[in-house]
């Protein structure tokens with residue numbers, strides 16, 4: 383076990399950090415606190431990040447035009463992206479995993495048609511699982527894909543879809559038969575070619591990126607757009623969750639790190655009772671607890687990505703990382719608000735936005751409770767889901 387980054391990782395993170403602090407930060411600041419980054423601007427940002435492997439190309443193999451980065455190196459850079467913009471980080475998370483899904487669980491035709499434009503950041507992907515009546519239990523998906531000759535007719539509604547309003551295509555989890563979990567498949571629906579509508583959702587936080595409802599009104603999609611073998615939709619979703627969950631945790635870590643950085647700066651500057659508040663022991667206690675929580679979360683997350691890089695299944699480790707990181711991030715951001723006193727609850731100091739953003743992340747890709755059920759099942763051998 384080695385906790386030191388390699389020279390390659392250190393240089394990659396340093397170079398990306400310079401870009402983030404000098405070029406990305408001034409752009410995203412213009413959209414804070416709650417203005418939606420336009421699709422064209424989001425694509426422009428992805429394109430600016432391509433040289434660093436952070437525009438949807440990083441985790442794609444060199445054979446398919448990507449950089450073939452290890453997940454752990456990618457994660458170290460993503461951590462910093464989330465520190466500068468949780469909104470851009472979430473958009474990239476979906477974009478990168480969309481490209482990854484095309485590469486590893488798709489057919490040749492879909493891969494050839496969409497992957498090159500994804501690795502050049504010319505189009506935006508989204509992933510449609512959740513529905514108004516289906517959240518934690520993916521097996522209950524109702525959105526239908528009904529066979530009609532050499533086409534499928536897709537009908538239904540998806541909700542809370544990250545990148546939904548931006549999306550050029552959606553990888554939709556659909557029901558192709560009534561056999562419960564075994565009746566789920568994944569089909570690629572192209573907005574321009576086949577047509578679907580979206581409506582952006584106004585939310586508690588992360589409003590600079592799109593979360594949307596998607597409406598599929600008897601959309602005719604060629605059978606060749608079925609990305610995976612019919613009936614394996616749930617299995618593929620669960621394998622993708624293993625990778626997505628530590629990345630969601632890392633989004634939280636980045637957001638909370640930004641809050642801690644602000645709290646440290648404020649504690650050194652703000653004076654009460656004749657000295658900087660950072661010289662009061664209880665304030666130092668809050669800062670120290672936050673730093674410990676963030677490091678512990680990072681270690682869980684980096685372990686999960688290390689396992690993924692070694693091709694080892696990481697369902698439980700990914701669940702632990704997501705569960706812990708997203709929960710402590712709320713606490714760390716909350717302490718940053720507390721350290722800012724009254725200023726903390728205003729829009730002027732930025733920590734209230736980070737608190738709202740952190741609060742969002744305990745829900746997607748399996749809530750905290752769902753992660754605990756996965757961990758509990760591994761500990762006891764007893765399945766609390768059924």
Ligand SMILES: Cc1cc2nc3c(=O)[nH]c(=O)nc-3n(C[C@H](O)[C@H](O)[C@H](O)COP(=O)(O)OP(=O)(O)OC[C@H]3O[C@@H](n4cnc5c(N)ncnc54)[C@H](O)[C@@H]3O)c2cc1C
Nearest residue numbers: 509510511512516517518542543544745746747748749751
């Ligand atoms: C920021 C954000 C981005 C998202 N992006 C996407 C996306 O890109 N694509 C997509 O498809 N979805 C996305 N989602 C949706 C997300 O995956 C769901 O919100 C999540 O799975 C929870 O589903 P739900 O909201 O329907 O809550 P529900 O499943 O209705 O859960 C409500 C509450 O009940 C609890 N609960 C449910 N079942 C159990 C149980 N068995 N035991 C104990 N407690 C339980 C939950 O933990 C929760 O507290 C996103 C959500 C958010 C907040």
